[in-house]
Every structure is written in C-alpha cells, then in structure tokens.
Amino acid sequence: MGGHPHHAPPPSATEVTLPKRHPLARLVWPAAIAGVVLVAAVAFLAGGDPQRVWGGYLVAYLYFLTLSLGGLFFVLALHACRAGWGVVVRRLAEHLAATLPVFALLFVPLAFAAPHLFSWFSPEARQADHLLSLKAPYLDPGFFWARAAVYLVAWSLLGWWFRRASLAQDASGEPRATRRMQTVAAPAIVVYALTFTFAAFDWVMSLDPHWYSTIFGVYLFAGAAVGVCAVLSLAAMWLERPAGGARGPLAGLVTIEHYHDLGKLLLAFVVFWAYVAFSQFMLIWYGNIPEETLWFFHRWEHGWKPVSIALAVGHFGLPFFVLLLRVVKRRRPLLAAISVWMLVVHYLDLYWLIVPALSPESPAPRLADLVAFAGVGAVWLAAWGWLLAGRAAVPVADPRLAESLSFENA
C-alpha cells in the first residue's frame, strides 16, 4: 500500500546505545548508595511506630514495584498481540521489567516487618477471632513468606528472561527469537495474572484481614498499567533529548505517533481503573454488609473523605477529560504533564489503599513516607539506569522495528 512516509533504514546498535556518560548512567552508583542509606533510615525511623512507618515503606515498595510490573505487562502484551507499533519503546519496558529482581531484595525488610504490619501474624490474634481462625490455613506466616518467594522469583525470571532474549536478538539478528518470545508471552500472562492477584491479596488486602474483594488484584493491576504508560512516555522523552554531550539514543526514532498511542493506552487504563474501582465500590455499597463497608468507612471518616474525593477526581475525573483531547496526546509537554500527574495520583492511590488500614485516625503523611519513597525510588532508578547503560535502547534486530519506526496513526 502506498503513502508510507520515508524513513531512514533501522538504526545500528551503536547509534541507539545509551552512552555511559549519559546522566542516567552516571546516576547509577550515587542513586544506589543514597537508596540503600535511605532504606536503612526507614528501619531506623521505624523504632517509634513500626506499623505506620513500615506501612509507608510498603506504599513506596508497591509504588515502584507496580511500575516495574507494569513494564513486564507492557512487554508481555506487545508480544502476545504481535504488536508492531510499540517495538521502538519496548526495550525501555524490558529494562523496567528486569529491575524486578531488585524488588526481591527490597522485600527483605518487609519480610521482617510483616509481624508489625499484618495484624493476623500473631497466632493469638488468629485464634481469638472466629473469621481469622477460618482463614488461618491461608493467613499463615510461613505460607505468606513462601508465596512471596514464589511471586518474586516468577517475576524476576520473567523480567530477566525477556530482556536477555531481546538483547541476544540484537547480537544474533535472529528473527526466530521474536517468535520464541511470543510463544512464552501467552503462558507468562497467566502466571503474571495469578501472581499479581495473590500478591495484591497478601500484601495489601490482608492488612484488613476481615475484608475481601475478589476484584482487588485487578484494581492494583489497573494502577500499574496506568503507571507504566506514564513512565514510558516520560522515559522516551528524556532519552530523545541530547544529554551528557551526546545525542539522545532515541532521538528521531520515537515520534509523536508513538506518544499518541501511549497516550491512548493511558486514557484506556485510566477508564479501566475507574471502572474496576467503581465496580468494587458499588457492590459493597449496595450489599451494605458491615464487614465489607467498614473498609470504605475507614476511607471516609477522620479526615480521609477529602483524600477519597481527591483520588476519584484526580485519578479519573480530571485525566479522563484531559486525555480525551487529541492535542494532549500529540504534544510532548502536555503528555509529559499529564504523565507526571498520573504518577502523583498513583502514589495517592496506594497511600489510600494501605495507610487507612494502619492509621484510620489520620491521613497525615509522615517524614518516613518521604524517606521510604526516595529510598526505594533511588534504588529502582539506579537499577534501571544500570540495566540501560551501555546497551541499545531499541531492539535493533526486531523484525517489526521498521514497521514501528514508520508507524502512523491513521
């Protein structure tokens, strides 16, 4: 078919390699050290009020974990759909997913803090409560740690494997590697969905062990999908720009057409998030059963009401209408602004999910929340930068790269 725009032949691996003197690469070790120090500071701050402080760490941990899991979702979804348009930004998501092993390390403090965080952890609490005694086989510390290990190992293997297979294809130029990744992606989605759902149950829902919602894992996933669209847009914009005395590795490769599609996905997942959130709320509101409504009650009383309203407006009402506009998706500064906004409200979302269970009497943030966010965030950024540095930022041998480079929204 005619009318394809003219474009240069696919770039060579050296042209798109993130130079070691790029700020992101130079940031790696300072960020890693700062991150470790700040995470240690959280442990130090936890002395006074361990439950609330580790709650702040859990928010920060899940914030960056969901962004990386969103990256894994992006990779799996693109392969499973044999999508051509997004090949040029897929490598960023592959690196993002390959940061997942770091979250196994960052889980260690949580594994130790679990008895402070989860009221069901003590055997007495489980025996004293009839409902908890019935849930005891699942809400068992040993089983909890074992499940966590399964999730973290599964995610780490998937994240690492897809990045390794894709980097190996850069060197071999073998189109069959794409077919192999597509074959693995479909069953991997099943593993992803199950581990994500149960991790959401274990690490967030069980903070309030009487309460349950079967859609809860999907709710958390919707936030992760929103987050990754925002992160990929911002990361691609950053790597387009010249920095550290060299041209950006993605300069001239990621076009406004790719941002337009990322913006469309962002809008879709903003709507999906609202759909899931409202479905969860409406069934509980309608059923009006005390042990279910209490969860929303904690998020409506004692100063939490403005937070709930801000979340509904900030995570859906406002971005929905902003992202409907074509111009927002097709202008880099506007898409960057709404992406930053979504990343802010993604934090609010997790804060709203976790903190009311630990501190129903006040929504006030603590210094430790900020320390934990900066600490986990610095480790996450360091890991991502380390994975990206010195490697091609685009899968140069992917057979669909040419299609992606010349992609245009009809």
Add this chain to the structure above:
Amino acid sequence: MRLRLPTPPWKRPDRPRPSWLVARFAGPDELLAAAAAFRDAGFTEWDAHSPFPVHGMEKAMGIRASKVPLFVLALGLAGAAGGMLLQWWTMAVDYPLVISGKPLFSWPAFVPIMFECGVLGGALGAVGGLLFEARLPRHHHPVFYAPGFARASDDGFFLSVASSDPRFEAGATARLLRRLGAGEVETVAPDGTPGYAPLEAR
C-alpha cells in the same frame, strides 16, 4: 421541524449544477501524488475515490480534522446526563420507592445506567455525526455514470473535480490530470450523460 443540512456548493440554488471530470489513476501512490498536486493548486470542489482507505490521503487532500469527535462528546455527555435525570425523576420524584433503606436518590446505583446511556449517546453521536459531516445518505452523484467508475470499489483509483470549482478550466484541468499520470479522463454532465454541459442554472 426539519433539520437543515448545509448545502454542498454544487447544490446551492445560486450555483449552477456542474459537470465533472473523472480521471483514473494506476494505483494509490499515483492518486496520492495527484491529490497533493490538486491541494497545492488550490482546487476545492473535488474528491478522491479508492477501493480502500489510502494512508496519508487526508493530508494529501488537505482535509481538516473531523468534527465527529465533538458530536460523540456532546451526545455522550447528553446521554449520561439524560440517563441520570431519568432515574432521578422516576425513582425519587414520580414514583418514590425506598429500596433496602437507601435514600430515594441513591446515585451510585444509577451510575451503570448512566454509563450505558452515555455510551449509547456517544455511539449515536458517532454514527449521526459521520452521516452529517459526510452529507450522507446520498443516493446519486453524476460521477457514478463515468465509464468504469464502478471499478472504484474494486481496483480503480479515481479523482473527480467539478466544473464549478473556481480553479476549473475545461482543457487545462484535463491536461493537468494527464500530466499527473491519469489514464482515462472522462467528462460527465450533471444528468450523467457523457461530455460537458454548460453550467446550467437550477
């Protein structure tokens, strides 16, 4: 009340009915290039016809962004508001009914219906807006009578231009089309017969 659609230029009573030049091109690339040339030459009353959507044709023809999304937004919002209003009026005003001890106007229960009405409004807005913008349905057009024009739904790529176009000059425009690579260039009078008719008053 009758909805008045904007009248296309060749149908306006103060404008005569034009004849049409219909040129056939070998393929989509040739049609695309011809369309870009016509756009640059400043023609306004012309169209391109192809068996499938040609990538980049909107740009080559210089077509503005479609107004259909505005119809979708307006009717979608109207549908959502109408859905909520209907439920408020039936459930809280016209036939108040207490259900499971909840307030008469229990808006969370009405949101799914509101959402569906919004989707319905948006869908009707998309279809109606498209018909309105494309001035459809239209059952007849003189270019349909150009010999071989039925191939436009098979393997033919055509460009048609009206003699009422301010830039139109019978000989020069046909020569321009040939220079752009047109194979056959046919002329169709307003009544569908071959050849030119002088611009006739309606």
